[in-house]
Amino acid sequence: MKYKAVAFDMDGTLLASNRLILPETVDVLKKISDKGIKVILVSGRHHSVIYPYYYQLNLSTPAICCNGSYLYDFENHKTLAAKPMTKDQANILLNLVNHYGIHTLIYTDKMMTYEVLDDHLEGFFKWVNALPAFLQPEIKKVDSFAKVIEESKAIFKFATSSHNLPALQQFSQAVDKLDQFSCEWSWSNRADVAIKGNTKGNGLTHWAQHEQIDLNEIVAFGDSYNDISMLTIAGLGIAMGNADDEVKSHANYAIGDNNSPSIAAELKKLFL
The missing domain is CATH 3.40.50.1000 (HAD superfamily/HAD-like)
Structure with missing residues (x-):
């Protein structure tokens, strides 16, 4: 071949x-x-x-x-x-994230956004800051994910993570039960959520x-x-x-x- x-x-x-x-x-x-x-x-x-x-x-x-x-x-x-998610779908996920108390980033059509800096993001920023300025991606700290969802043209992914693995597993199971999303584990304590079929x-x-x-x-x-x-x-x-x-x-x-x-x-x- x-x-x-x-x-x-x-x-x-x-x-x-x-x-x-x-x-x-x-x-x-x-x-x-x-x-x-x-x-x-x-x-x-x-x-x-x-x-x-x-x-x-x-x-x-x-x-x-x-x-x-x-x-x-x-x-x-x-x-x-x-194939982005609808605003209603994004808000459903946001409610689940808050309910289970796990960390997330929300990926929009323009950039990655976060509310709280966690240890994974701290390591990520070290990599970003080591890049030449013209190659550095924009990762924006926001006060409200709800506002991000309301104002963004497209929401593509929730990048969820937690050191509380049972909570993350429960969140993942709750997402799967909705039958609207793909919840795929990208690391032992990180799960990416996007529209089903993506x-x-x-x-x-x-x-x-x-x-x-x-x-x-x-x-x-x-x-x-x-x-x-x-x-x-x-x-x-x-x-x-x-x-x-x-x-x-x-x-x-x-x-x-x-x-x-x-x-x-x-x-x-x-x-x-």
Whole structure:
């Protein structure tokens, strides 16, 4: 099989623990891009937080953002194939967040917003502040999520987290019972909530159709539960060594972890 594209989850996969792409991976990605292989980033992240890596890799493909809630065309600065939640749905989620006492960020069409700074965000801001000014995404502290929902053109995702795992699990179960949302775990204590059907697999499918590339011609790399939908539909699904066994069971095989040059080695085998 001659593969035409490679899709990457970011955190825990393409990115090492320091939130950087290993230099070996950068080098190989440039070589396969020069050969015409399309590289696409598929992430739970907001497009503004994907952009620094898009810029570093000199990509031209749109990014699949917020777990497939929309594609973002950086070259033309526009959102594609967007499926945001309604304001009523966003308010339902906000009520649940408040009821279970968990932390959230709300991702709008423009930026990421938060009410309370938590330890995860503190680490995130260290990364943001280390970037050149023109690459720094806007993450805005707000006084009222209700006002954000009221005034935003689109709400794409609630990024919820808690060190109280039972509370987060109860919240996730309550969301699932509504049968309106996809609640996908992106980390052991973080769950992303978007409209039902907004998955990385569906986002990748939409992109492939637009590019007239068969899904069997795509290689996908991932490490978390929200990557399963794309690992299973791609022609070749590759799990990272740091993935849970259940995630690995949905991939064709697993390689080394995200802190080793295993992606670079695998790409060399497949394309060079």
